[in-house]
Amino acid sequence: PAGAAAAQEQKQADNKKVQIDQKLAAKLQKAIKIYAGKEIKLKNFSEKIEFSPSAKVDSVDGKYAIRFIIDNGKIWGIDEKVTIDKISKEDQEKILTVLKKAYANKTYAFNKEVIMQRGYDGEKEKLGANLSYTLTGKDFDVSFAKENSAKELKGTVGGFKIQFTKEELDPKLLETAVKATKTAFNHDLMVTNAQLTNGIGWMLEDKDVLVEMERGELTKVSHKTRKAVTTNKEITDKEAKDVVAPLAKELFNMD
Structure with missing residues (x-):
């Protein structure tokens, strides 16, 4: 069984791999040189990014990554691992304020390593205007737009996720x-994973059931293992009215 599990893992890893032809390899090499100002050795394969039409190829030293669209090979972003001191104390405070506002009863401390993400114009083969950072800490990750072509997004917190224990x-x-x-x-829900996304969407789950809520209201309850025609049994409108409305009324005094 251990061998079978290892083989399955290898198969999954292989399924994620996207081969890079010579033409794309040359484009990738050019992009990283424009960004870093020097030659950087890249791996000869890329990996699909989950839930995305893109893939990313890492540098051999693990410091850089380039993101591109799988179908047309268009490069759109370059990542670099940097340290937290790249981000001003003022910006760090701005980010912490957003996290604390989303959920106050938790301690937020940033990890030293940060991913800096720079936009890249694959057609003009030059660096783009967008510059953002992905910061992580114990139980959370958050993105921060330092520079953005959309003025209103500049200096704002993008998406974030916070993990919670049941307690x-x-x-x-x-x-x-x-x-x-x-x-x-x-x-009987025995929460093994709980997550708050962008301060409004809650997801609580155990091995069998997944519950989604938004701003304190139930939006979806699905069963993972029911051998029904659909993979997830979702609550119908009628069930939702019967289940959700009384609960909302009882727990949140909502009609």
């Missing part, structure tokens, strides 16, 4: 999710 969750929130899974599937 850290607001009791009301947990109670809503537990009641929803009990009503929908007669299932």
Whole structure:
């Protein structure tokens, strides 16, 4: 079984790989030289980016990565691993303020390593205007737009995700999710993973059930292992009214 599992993992890794032809390799090499100002050795294959039409190729030393669209080979971004001191204290405070506003009862400390992402114009073969940073810490990651062609986005926090243990969750929130899974599937939710996205969307799950909520309201309850025609049993409109409305009324005093 161990051998079979290893073979399966290898197969999954191979499925993620995207081969790079000579023409694309030359473009990638040119892009990284424009960015870094020197020759950087790149790997000879790239990997698909999950839930995206793009792939990224890493440098051999692991410091850089280039992102491109798989179908047409158009390069659109370059990543570099840098340290937190690249980001001003003022900007760090700005980011912390957003995280604390989203969920105050948690400590946020940034890891030293940061991913700096620079836009690249694959057609004109020059660096783009956009410059952003992805910062991580224990239980969270957040992106920050330092420079952006859209003026209103410059200096703002983009997307962020915060992970929670069951013990850290607001009791009301947990109670809503537990009641929803009990009503929908007669299932006792034992939260193994909880995540808040962009300050509004909650996702709580265990091995069988996934609950999604937005601004305190249930939006979806799905079952992962029901051998139904669909892979996920989603609550119908009628069930939603029967389950969600009374819960919302009871827990959040909403009509």
